[in-house]
Amino acid sequence: MIEVKNLTKKYGNHVAVSDLNFKIGGHKIYGLLGPNGAGKSTTMNMMTGCLSATEGTVKINGFDIYKDPVRAKRMIGYLPEIPPLYTDMTPDEYLVFVARAKGVPYDQLFRQVAEVIDLTGLGTMKKRLIRSLSKGYRQRVGLAMAMLGNPDIIILDEPTVGLDPRQLIEVRDLIRDLGKSRTVIISSHILSEIQEVCEHVLILSEGRLVANDTLESLQSLSLGRKVICLSVKGEEAAIREVLEAEDAVTEYSYDESKAPAAGVIHFKATVRPDTDPRDRIVLALASRSCPVVSISMEESSLENVFLDLTSRRDEPPAEPILPDEEVTE
Amino acid sequence: MLAIFKREFKGYFLNVYGPIYIAVMLIFAGVFTLVFNYYGRSSGFEYTLGYVSIALLVLIPVLAMRTIAEERKNQTIQLLYALPLRMFSIVMGKYLALLAVTAIPVGALCLYPLILSLHGTVSFLKAYAALLVFFLLGAALGALCMFLSSLTDSLVVSAVLGVAACLLIYFANLLSAIFPDQPLYSLIAVLVLVLIAAGLLFLLTKNVLFSAILGVVALIPTLVVYFVKPAAYESLFPKLLSGMALFNLLNNMAYGSLPLSTILTYLSFVVFFLFLTVQSMEKKRWN
Structure with missing residues (x-):
């Protein structure tokens, strides 16, 4: 089990990770999701003891990663974003080195190396120099390295980046297999990647934990929700008045993804399930002399939930979405 | 530690650094032995080692430059940080591998006094004591260059810093002889050292405020002592320089026996x- 308490990392005045708190464990695959620069790699580096925290603690099965690093690190297998490989070695030599360094007993060492080579499909490449391997195979060597020593927890930072579709499927299958017998945490900024393999999601935004829940719960947040995309020519205040007055609209925001042009302003409005207030909005805007350039309505997806949670830049930190139970197992 | 040692030792021979170090060292030793012992008709191998040690000025920085800088450059340092090993074990594993490579030519040089004894009378005690000091000199310079390698992720910067530091040590005795004894000069030199130390601290921590505060904290007593008791600064820097003159300890071997203080000087340098x-x-x- 990993227990993270008040974990914070500051670089001078910049806060990379702010006050993270969560407990995860069990035979599950967890996804650490967030846009680029959200603090995913920093969090993983702190969880594995590669980076010191400014504040807070990380406990791996009860052992503090900073106070008792040797015992805590024995329980973790970590694959950083760029696999740390010695390219002048062959996968076989490299994995034997890592197994020795991880303290795998001599009588199990070569059997364990052979096992991880077999699991990651490195058999035909094990005698080639790592520098001559493709990105996909290098990633597999990194995965094999993380699996050595049979750690309870495997942490993989963006493990599928740069893989071709076939390799992607193979690595996903491997991660699923790993998740059957241990805790696996993978990070990604790609939602579909997380949806594909993870059961539980932790969403980070600007260093803050904004959601920590099962994939189903997060998906249910978006069920039945609809979003109206509105492009209007007119005064922003008038448009806001109309949206404010409409009962079916639960929330609305200025659509930052589209730049205003020729006096056209773009808004996004979330509406109550089973309602369609488009006609009323168009009439109300017309009565205020604000011609509607376009209006459309679409189903809100998990992607919208993710975007909602990770794009509240100017608002104060929202209450994170957390599971009912304290420990997720 | 053993795993790191094995990987590191093998690493020297997976690229050119290890073989080049051994080859150049043996060529240097061979040439100087030929010139001083055979053509110069001298049986004193300890003199020869004094000249061979010049090769260490370049060879040790080149050999040690990759120890940590390369790990940082290739980002394999993350593996070392994630392994269930103490930092001390990692550093020791790397250092012992470096030491083992430097020991290979020294091992070959152990045969030279025996070969020379076939042609004349050789003082084995002096020759082997000098070889021990020669090995310890390499060990001390290796520790220094490994530290410099840990400050950067550039192999070139690491090597340049190493050569500069080794040159300073090589000329330390000469500098100490020409440095004025007046307290003011020693004070200036100490102040410069404090500034360099603060700069190194900044390189390590990337924290301007922390480095500046520690720099100022070190400056205050330095200045206070100077104004209260200036005599304390008399010849202080020349003495400091002669303490760093590691190459001279080897040259001194030719004129006497091996004092324990020499061994302790090298060992304390390594430990530091x-x-x-x-x-x-x-x-x-932290960064």
Whole structure:
């Protein structure tokens, strides 16, 4: 089990990770999701003891990663974003080195190396120099390295980046297999990647934990929700008045993804399930002399939930979405 | 530690650094032995080693430059940080591998006094004591260059810093002789050292405020002592320089026996820089 308490990392005045708190464990695959620069790699580096925290603690099965690093690190297998490989070695030599360094007993060492080579499909490449391997195979060597020593927890930072579709499927299958017998945490900024393999999601935004829940719960947040995309020519205040007055609209925001042009302003409005207030909005805007350039309505997806949670830049930190139970197992 | 040692030792021979070090060292030793012992008709191998040691000025920085800088450059340092090993074990594993490579030519040089004894009378005690000091000199310079390698991720910068530091040590005795004895000059030199130390601290921590505060904290007593008791600064820097003159300890071997203080000087140098290397590696974890 990993227990993270008040974990914070500051670089001078910049806060990379702010006050993270969560407990995860069990035979599950967890996804650490967030846009680029959200603090995913920093969090993983702190969880594995590669980076010191400014504040807070990380406990791996009860052992503090900073106070008792040797015992805590024995329980973790970590694959950083760029696999740390010695390219002048062959996968076989490299994995034997890592197994020795991880303290795998001599009588199990070569059997364990052979096992991880077999699991990651490195058999035909094990005698080639790592520098001559493709990105996909290098990633597999990194995965094999993380699996050595049979750690309870495997942490993989963006493990599928740069893989071709076939390799992607193979690595996903491997991660699923790993998740059957241990805790696996993978990070990604790609939602579909997380949806594909993870059961539980932790969403980070600007260093803050904004959601920590099962994939189903997060998906249910978006069920039945609809979003109206509105492009209007007119005064922003008038448009806001109309949206404010409409009962079916639960929330609305200025659509930052589209730049205003020729006096056209773009808004996004979330509406109550089973309602369609488009006609009323168009009439109300017309009565205020604000011609509607376009209006459309679409189903809100998990992607919208993710975007909602990770794009509240100017608002104060929202209450994170957390599971009912304290420990997720 | 053994795993790191094996990987590191093998690493020297997976690229050119290890073979080049051994080959150049043996060529240097061979040429100087030929010139001084055979053509010069001298049986004193300890004199020859004094000249061979010049090769260490370049060879040790080149051999040690990759120890940590390369790990940082290739980002394999993350593996070392994630392994269930103490930082001390990692640094020791790397250092012992470096030491083992430097020991290979020294092992070959152990045969030279025996070969020379076939042609004349050789003082084995002096010759082997000098070889021990020669090995310890390499060990001390290796520890220094490994520390410098931990400060950067550039192999070139690491090597240049190493050569500069080794040159300073090589000329330390000469500098000490020409440095004025007046307290003011020693004070200026100490102030410059404090500034360099603060700069190194900044390189390690990337924290301007922390480095500046510690720099000022070190400056205050330095200045207070100077104004209260200026005599304390008389010849202080020349003495400091002669303490660093590691090459001279080897040259002195030719004129006497092996004092325990010489061995202790080298060992304390090794311990000091290994300690700094561990601290440097730990501090980098903060960045």
